[in-house]
Amino acid sequence: MAENFSFFDPVEVAPGVWDREYFAQQFTDYFRRLVTTGVMKGESGELKVSTEGNSMITTLSTGVAYVVGRSYENTSPLTHTHDTEVLGKNRIDRIVVRLDLRTESRFVKSFIKKGVASTNPVPPDLQRDQFIYEISLAQVKIIGGQTYINANDVIDERGKTDICPWAGSKILPNFDNATLEEHIHDYKEHIPYAVATGTGADYLLSIDGITSYYEGLAVSFKANVDNTDNAPRIRINNIAYGLIKKPNGQQPKKGSMKKDAVYTVRFNGTDFILQGEGGSGNLQPNQALKGYTFTNDDGEQVGTGDNNLVPANIKKGVSIFGIIGAFDAYEAVNISGIINSVSISYGQTVFDLTFGGFNFTPTSKDLFIVNLASLPTTDGNDLGGTFRRGYYNNMRGYKAAFSVISMSYGRFTARFELLNGLALTSQTIPTYWNQATIVRNLDI
Numbered sequence: 397m398a399e400n401f402s403f404f405d406p407v408e409v410a411p412g413v414w415d416r417e418y419f420a421q422q423f424t425d426y427f428r429r430l431v432t433t434g435v436m437k438g439e440s441g442e443l444k445v446s447t448e449g450n451s452m453i454t455t456l457s458t459g460v461a462y463v464v465g466r467s468y469e470n471t472s473p474l475t476h477t478h479d480t481e482v483l484g485k486n487r488i489d490r491i492v493v494r495l496d497l498r499t500e501s502r503f504v505k506s507f508i509k510k511g512v513a514s515t516n517p518v519p520p521d522l523q524r525d526q527f528i529y530e531i532s533l534a535q536v537k538i539i540g541g542q543t544y545i546n547a548n549d550v551i552d553e554r555g556k557t558d559i560c561p562w563a564g565s566k567i568l569p570n571f572d573n574a575t576l577e578e579h580i581h582d583y584k585e586h587i588p589y590a591v592a593t594g595t596g597a598d599y600l601l602s603i604d605g606i607t608s609y610y611e612g613l614a615v616s617f618k619a620n621v622d623n624t625d626n627a628p629r630i631r632i633n634n635i636a637y638g639l640i641k642k643p644n645g646q647q648p649k650k651g652s653m654k655k656d657a658v659y660t661v662r663f664n665g666t667d668f669i670l671q672g673e674g675g676s677g678n679l680q681p682n683q684a685l686k687g688y689t690f691t692n693d694d695g696e697q698v699g700t701g702d703n704n705l706v707p708a709n710i711k712k713g714v715s716i717f718g719i720i721g722a723f724d725a726y727e728a729v730n731i732s733g734i735i736n737s738v739s740i741s742y743g744q745t746v747f748d749l750t751f752g753g754f755n756f757t758p759t760s761k762d763l764f765i766v767n768l769a770s771l772p773t774t775d776g777n778d779l780g781g782t783f784r785r786g787y788y789n790n791m792r793g794y795k796a797a798f799s800v801i802s803m804s805y806g807r808f809t810a811r812f813e814l815l816n817g818l819a820l821t822s823q824t825i826p827t828y829w830n831q832a833t834i835v836r837n838l839d840i
Contacts, residue, residue: 402426428465433531434563435554436460442554443470445491445534449547452478454491454536456506462563463495464529468504476508483541485513490520490553492530506533513540522559531560581605584612587660592617594631596624599640601632608635613663614671623653630661630668639667652696685717723838729754731832734825735807742822743774745814749825751832752807761837764800766810769829774819783812808834 402422406414435443441457448455456474460467481487490509496502509530511520517537522530537549553560580586583606594600601617615632627647629637640661641647648670653659661668677692684690684699691697710721735752749766758764763784770780783798797813810832814820 424465426465427462427467430566431462431465432561432564432566433463433529434461434561435531435533436462437562440470441473443493443533444554445536445550445552447536447545447547447550450544452480452538452543452545454478454534454545454550456491456533460563461493461504461531463493463504463531466495466504468493468495468506470506474506476506478508478536478538478545479510480543481513481538481540485515485540486517487511487513487538487540488517488519489536489538490522490532491534491536492522492532494523495529497527508536511538533560583614587614587616589616589658590618592620594620596621596628598629598631598637601630603632606632606635609638609663611663611665614660616658616660618658619653619655621655622651623648624650626650628653638663640670641667642670727836727838729756729834729836731834733827734830735827737827738825740771740820740823740825743819745819746811747820747825748801748809748811749830750807750809751830754806754834756836757805758800758803758808758834759837760803763835763837764808764810765833765835766798767831767833768812769825771825772821772823773814774821779814779818779820783810 403418403426404416406416409415436459439460441459443459443461444457445454446457447453453475456470456476458470458472460469462468476491478489488511490511491506492509493504493506495504509520509522509532511517519532519535522532524530532553534553535551536545537551538545539549555562581604583603588603588606590601590603592599592601599617599619601615603615606613606615609632615630617630626649628640630640631637639647640653660671662671663669679690679692679697681697681700682702684697684701686699686701688699689696690699705716705719707720707722709723710716710719711723712721714721731751731753733751733753735750738747738749740747751766766783768780768783770778773779779796783796795815796818797815799811799813800808801811802809
């Protein structure tokens, strides 16, 4: 086992003796590990072969190639003169870059590799063995009896796998031309951009490489005008018109697509669907807070607020979305009388009065007040005054308990119980004698 390293400047340790010496093969092995065989793309003229069409001369442009680790560079246009061919037969030559490792050669140069004349000519095979390795830059067709080469008879072979590939890296990923072009124009993975022309009803785009619409095709475009139609369309490279739709299947409303805004659409096989379109829904301006923006199926909207969201409808002292309530949680409802007259027997100590004529159902949180008319008692005095549920009446020195025993929509029944031996005389309580008030607790 040995450790190898390179490359360093030598130091002369004795006259004519240097401590660092390298062979050509060491350089070759170094580059072979880094660069694949082929023409260096983008370097000078890329070794392109051409002809002016008026002679038997082809011209090789400047460029660089690597052949099995050896380098080749043409620094100025180089001409090659092809032999003419007899009338009735044609020939195909090749312009090759040849690596020759034979001792008498040891070079990398360009040559004409002459083909065999035939009525049906084929290009000559490339030589690749332990001494010689060739790559073909171009085929050149020689027409029998003609003293010039047609420009379209020079067939470029650069970039063809195994014939003359583009040089690449053995470290980084490589792409041949076809694969690279396919990758660039893969508009499912890469989204091209264009500025639209046309009217607000139709957005027209020009994008390289699109010859038909296919599912998954995506494009981005800058709108040149607001859409002026409820059914905007898109047309790419004059292929066909396609409808623009939202993901929910609806079409953008007139004016919802804005001038200078950038939109991305993807073809689903039928229509172009807007991407990133989240503004769907049925929320309406009167359902959103006043002054706040939102989006729905009609595009961007501004809230107008609910007309009922006013101080008078909010409990006093409470703030809802910045609106301070002015509503008092209590409401007094006056009731003019009882529903039916009530007959009282002599000595009766308990009686019920039913009040009605209001349009709500009372609750246990409400305050009930009854103004009871004067009722004769067995001791020659009267019972009357203002009663509150749960309180005792102290008027005229008599006492009675007052409670509410039932509540339903539009009515309640009050019970009065006389205390301390007090009783009523025989009498009838008419409907118009008594009044009541319900103080409603609306904070429920």
